Amino acid sequence: MSLKIYNSLTRQKEEFIPLNKGYAGMYVCGPTVSGESHLGHARPYITFDIVYRYLLHLGYKVRYVRNITDAGHFEEEGRAAEDKISNKAILEKLEPMELVQKYTNMFHWAMKQFNNIEPSIEPTATGHIVEQITMIEKIIADGYAYVNNGSVYFDVHKYNEDFSKKGMPYGILSGRNLEEQIETTRELDNQDEKRNKADFALWKNAPPEHIMRWKSPWGEGFPGWHIECSAMATKYLGAQFDIHGGGMDLQFPHHECEIAQSNVCNHIAPVRYWMHNNMITINGRKMGKSYNNVIKLSELFTGSHPMLEQAYHPMTIRFFILQSHYRSTLDFGNEALQASEKAFKRLWEAYENLLKIEVGNWQATDAELDEKINKQITEFTTFIEDDFSTAKVLANMFEIVPVINGIKNKQVALNTISSNTITLMQQQFKLYIENILGLQYEEENSEKLSGILQLLVDIRKQAKAQKDFVTSDTIRNELLRLGVQLKDEKDGTVTWSFV
RNA sequence: GGUCCUGUGGCCGAGUGGCUAGGCAGAGCUCUGCAAAAGCUUCCACACCAGUUCGAAUCUGGUCGGGACCUCCA
Known part of the structure; x- marks a missing residue:
């Protein structure tokens, strides 16, 4: 068997073959720590936690890099506005790092609640300004960026022209055609510093009131939205690496820009397997700030949101997410979450009962059932290797649950299935539930x-x-x-x- | 408007052309002092219309609906 991953770039499932035998490099776009994470954010981090866990299980030495975006616009209710007027005391001023710290802590806390394994490296954008500037200089030197009024922009048209010839036009990942885009956006002509609408900022000149600013060859400013990921991925994973993950909404323009920047700098396509998780929706609509339908993770865990009928345990959320395929949208609802809560409890209790069965040495009296269970367990691997079909793994487990409960309640004779099968069940349930799916259940037990x-x-x-x-x-x-x-x-x- | 995705039973969701995914909810039965838990049985489905095929939820075309991206976004 071999691991197959759906590659967004080629739009098909491909066998995972790492660049360096035995090693796997994975970069996942992390959070912007200017606010609290919401339910939607839970999805990619849980999804790629599964990927990470499975690669580890396969024996790869994995370097999992997930950045923290801590540069950009930061404001907090009430304080941002104040900041500009009152400069009297340091304590009255908005200190960006204070916010960054606060929301980073909250993010880490949430990740722990979800039982996500920490990434190998969690680099921050502000900690890699030098690398970003170096990268921008390279892009300028190669003629794919221009400076205007202290800002630097990537020349998308020139890039597209040159790299189309190499089979890597701008828009290759998101399936967009640059020419078509121009057609549709012609009316909004560029009144700003950009030569063309499609160009994107590599470095932005900081206006006087902008708090976060760094010195650069082009004046004081701050990095553009996309360069941090390219710079940090290159630094820690190399010019080309195995997997890049993130939400589908980042495909364009963020990942498209990453490809362009890295192509210019490193003369090689940066990523071999692009993975994108789909959105969590609420009433069929993407959860997002602009839609005003956000449920923050802390609200979810405490039930303190008008849309929530109750509090939901982080493991319920994790289970809920694993019950769907990561490339499908997943619709939030109280009914659905309550279903997950019960289902998870049922699975976990069966799992605990399974582990309690003492195994001796006997043959199965029901060979047919015995064989069926063996097949279902073997399929755990088949399914997870088929682009991480966690929903199917769980479905198979639930098929086995009645047998386990039946044995426990003596409604099914222990020797209905063979001792070997029970041992296999114990091993594989433990492996999949705890190690690969990362589920856990801690009882308050003193x-x-x-x-x-x-x-x-x-x-x-x-x-x-x-x-x-x-x-x-x-x-x-x-x-x-x-x-x-x-x-x-x-x-x-x-x-x-x-x- | 452009590009792409999607439409599965009360709810959430898997679905590789033929073999009822699964979970929750509902119904009945077993067990029980009564329950709960558990087990067993069971109801409810593939938006619509045509086509391809021996056979389609699954492929093709059309109709209608929903969504994502095109601006920060997981």
């Missing part, structure tokens, strides 16, 4: 709490024995109200889980 619960369970048991159902039901119902669900097992024991 000795003290278990002791108290066990006491209640015992009292209830006594009450039941005396047919004092008022007492026993009170214990059961009140515990449920507090979020503890008691389960009367077949063999008379009582277990509990937190809901």
